[in-house]
Amino acid sequence: MVRCTARLVIAAPASGHGKTTVATGLMAALSSRGLAVAPFKVGPDYIDPGYHTLAAGRPGRNLDPVLCGEALVAPLFAHGSQDCDIAVIEGVMGLFDGRLGSRGFGSTAHVARLLKAPVLLVVDVRHTSRSAAALVAGMSSFDPDVEVAGVVLNQIGSPRHEKEVRDAIAELGIPVVGALPRTLAIEAPSRHLGLVPAAERDDSGIRAMGEAVAAHLDLDAILALAGTAEDLACTPWTPGDVVAPPSARRPRVAVAAGRAFTFRYAETDELLVAAGCEPVIFDPMTDPSLPDDVSGLWLGGGFPEVHASDLHANHTLLADIRQQVNGGLPTVAECAGLLYLCEQVDGHGMVGAIPATAHMGARLTMGYRNATSAEDTLLGRIGETVTGHEFHRTVITDDADATATRRFDPAAWILDGRADGIATATLHASYLHVHWAGHPQLAQRFADAVHQHAAAVECFGPSGPDVWHHGDRDLRAGLVDFAVNVRRPRPPDWLMEELTRDVDWASYPDATPARKAIAAHHGVEEAMVLPVAGAAEAFTLIARAIGGSSLVVHPQFTETEAALLAAGRNPQRHLLRADDGFALHPLDVPHADLVMVGNPTNPTAVLHTSASLRQLEAEVVVVDEAFMDCIPGQAESLISADMTGQLVLRSLTKTWALAGIRAGYVVGDPALIRLLTLQQPPWSVSTPAVTAMVACLRDGSRLEADALAREGVFHRMDLAERLHQIGLSPVPGSAPFVLVDTSPICTTSLREPLAGKGFAVRRGETFPGLGPSWLRLAVRTPSQHHRLVEALAQLKEETCTQP
Incomplete structure (x- = not known):
């Protein structure tokens, strides 16, 4: 026999009598007294527990015999009420209303019996007086195993009205422990799926409920009623008893929260932790990317349809999630998560990892469902059945038929005979909410996949190129920098003097001098x-200004693709071949409205001819010439007086060491330039950047840049020759960096071994079309080249095996 917390179930004859107001207010009032209150909700509801969490300062939990089984109700209660003074359990619907056709299974009365808990009945008496006593009498005698221990009157119209009702109920011998007047304005607002979640409101409404309950209910009498609850013979539920870590790692799982994703069962996080994972909260409305180094993604319930425009506006996160989900990141998406992964919700672009759109439907879909797996998937096993709950007013549709529910293959579940959602070995997206405490094998399978993903990333790197990666992320303190393609360690002295002399920092920047x-x-x-x-x-x-289909020629500087993804685009890739020297054959490049290519290309250093670039079949050709000023004479530049349908990007960063200033420019078709100008925020080009552009484009500066470019040619030849001497074959090129396949030394990445010898290099697997044995090496001085190649030669002699 385990002594369980004093407890009380808050019930009503039907929905709408004020259970949530009384339960939430009671939790807040008792918490204000300094009591530790454990909040619970009967059934699958996920909105009320949000209010309970704010009121009690502890996670609101659900008790549902349908989702978890009768045997687990008391252990889950004991788990959630440990170290508390009192537990307040809000009921669902009417006291005896449970799953249809089950004689009240899963009802408030059912849970009260399982917990041996007295019931406090909330009765709305606004349209009755003495008849309320008959209602209470019937509720209290309907099931002799359910004790209606007290009554709260709600919506009292006057002192006379209250006395009439109290006197009638007194004849039953059931105490009335309080009465809430009709004039209180403390009800929570509602919308299409019930109450507005607490996460979307401030806590003033919770405080008002607590103050009203404290003022109009007898808290001492209520505490006394709760103290009459019998002991329970149960052992608290422990997540570590039903799941276990599959490895010694602690992989991180990104868990959606915030205003648009307000629901998950408290036990979900606890099961993930027990299975060796670390849940990390992020907000899809505000966070620009998923948390760092995550190996799993959990998208729960909420209201993406209400916040669709804000979710759509967070382009960088949408692109990040799309890339990672499509790349195999283990992902569970329930209801709101399913919608979020679709291409659109009510016309607003979403992640786009699932080929479907969603919109608000005409009717509410709600109820318990028996869900069967038709195939082995991330969570399910063929023929296995679980019980969940469906609650939504949206519909997922096929573009070809806006009225028909989209059917995926394979479906996540077969819900009572119909297909729902989509599932693969790494993705499980469905309308169904499942309480993992009732089906812990689902939590274990997800954790297993998360651990496996973490192990794969640890050994082989991310599944697919990280288009958000930049060379500066490969730097570490004390390493010689061969990772970042900046030609100088700092700007020349004359430029530093220009940048800091006579600059009007108090005025808003004017880019006119730079444009001229x-x-x-x-x-x-x-x-x-x-x-x-x-x-x-x-x-x-x-990416924002020029619409239509898009294509990036790879291997290529990945910020091009990252920008398109961030704008909600899904660009094609055209891969140039290593066995062909990464040459561009324009007739092989598929047609697209927008084609983006580098020249000379980062990371290959290959310089394409301007003639071949002009042959590309596209409405708009964008050429990234960030390294063209490193080419003596700049002969293959596309910049000319006539650039119809063309844009060229230039940067001052590489030659003049101005990465921190952010100084660059676009030259091209005037009509396209106007489109870009409309997208550019005011004053985005700073005063130092304007000063730098003017200074670096003078005739004298041009001569210095040409001299540095000629020097770079000889330094590149020096590095390439040294690599040849140890049996490596760098790609022939013209830019001040060298791409080399180090597979003759080792078939896996040499980035970490080289870091151990004091050198930072850019890893090839972060570029589409390359693998981990490729390295991009910035051209430095001959003495630094000697040290780097000597380190490579040492690695060649050492034993190097795949992980």
């Missing part, structure tokens, strides 16, 4: 020029 300098430097009209805050801003403006 750029136009004069290239011999084009000012209407063909747009100064930008580095190439990164230019990529973003292009």
Whole structure:
């Protein structure tokens, strides 16, 4: 026999009598007294527990015999009420209303019997007086195993009205422990799926409920009623008894929360922790990306349809999730999560990992469901059945038929004979909510997949190139930098003096001088020029301004694709071949409205001819010439007086060591430049960037840049020759970096072994079309080349095996 917390079930004859107001207010009032209150909700409801959490300061939990089984109700209660003074359990619907056709299974009365808990009955008496006593009499005698221990009157109209009702109920011998007047304005607002979640409101409403309950209910009498509950013979539920860590790792699982994702059972997180995972909360409305180093994604219930525009506006996160889900990140998505992964919700673009759209439907879909797996998937096993709950007013549709529910193959579940959602070995997306405490094998399978994903990333890197990766992420303190393609360690002294002399920092920046300098430097009209805050801003403006289909020629600087993904685009990739020297054959490139290519290309250093670029079949061709000023003479530049349908990006970062200033520009078709200008935020190009552009494009600066470019040619030849001497074959190219396949030394990445010897390099697997044995090496000085190649030669002599 285990002594369980004093407890009380808050019930009503039907929905709408004020259970949530009284239960939430009672939790808040008792908490204000300094008591530790354990909050519970009968049934699958996920909105009320949010209010309970705010009121009690502890996680609101659900008690549901249908979802978890009768035998688990008391252990889950004991688990959630440990170290508390009192437990308040809000009922569901009417006291005896349970699953249809089950004689009240899963009802409030059912849970009260399982917990041996007295019931406090809330009765709305606004349209009755003495008849309320007859209602209470019937409720109290309907089931002799359910004790109606007290009554709260709600919606009292006057003192006379209250006395009439109290006197009638007194004849039953059941105490009335309080009465709430009709004039209280403390009800929670509602919308299409019930109450507005607590996460979308401030806590003033909770405080008001607590103050009203404290003022109008006899808290001492209620505590006394709760103290009459019998002991329970049960052992508290422990998540570690039903799941276990499959490895010694502690992989992180991103868990959606915030205003749009307000629901998950408290036991979900506890099971993940017990299975060796670390849940990490993120907000899909505000966080720009998933948390770092996650090996799983959990998207629960909520209201993406209400917050669709805000979710859609977070382009970078949508792109990040799409990439990672499509790349095999183990993902569970329930209801709201399913909608979020679709292409659209009510016309607003979403993640797009699931080929379907969703919209608000005409009717509510709600009820318990028996769910069977038709195939082995991330969570399910063929023929296995679980019980869950469905609650939504949205419909997922096929583009070809906006009235028909989309059928996926394979479906996540077969719900009482119909297909629901989609599931694979790494994705399980469904309308169904499942309480994992009742089906812990689902939690274990998800955790197993998360641990496996973490192990794969640890050994072989992410599944697919990380288009958000940049060379500066490969740097570490004390390492010689061969990872970042900046030619100098700092800007020249004369440029530093220009940047800090006579600058009007108090005024808003004016890019006009930069535009004039750029136009004069290239011999084009000012209407063909747009100064930008580095190439990164230019990529973003292009992705937003120029619609239609898009294609990126790879291997390529991945910020191009990242910008398209962030704008909600899904670009094609055209891969150039290593066995062909990464040459561009324009007739082999598929047609697209927008084609983006580098020249000379990062990371290959291959310089394509301007003639081949002009042969690309596209409405708009964007050429990233960030390294063109490192090519003596810049002979293959696409910049000219006539650039119809063309845009060229330039950067001052590489030659002049201005990565921190963000100084770049776009030259091209005036009509396209206007489109980009409309997307550019005011004053995005800073005053130092304007100063830098003017200074670096003067004739004298051009001569210095040409000299540095010629020096870079010889330094590149030096690095390439040294690599040849140890049996490596770098890709022939022209830019101040070298791409080399190190598989003759080791078939896995040498990035970490080289870091151990003091060198930072850019890993090849972060570029589409390359693998982990490829390295991109920035050109440095001959003495630094000697040290790097010596380290590679040492690694060649050492034993190097795959993990």
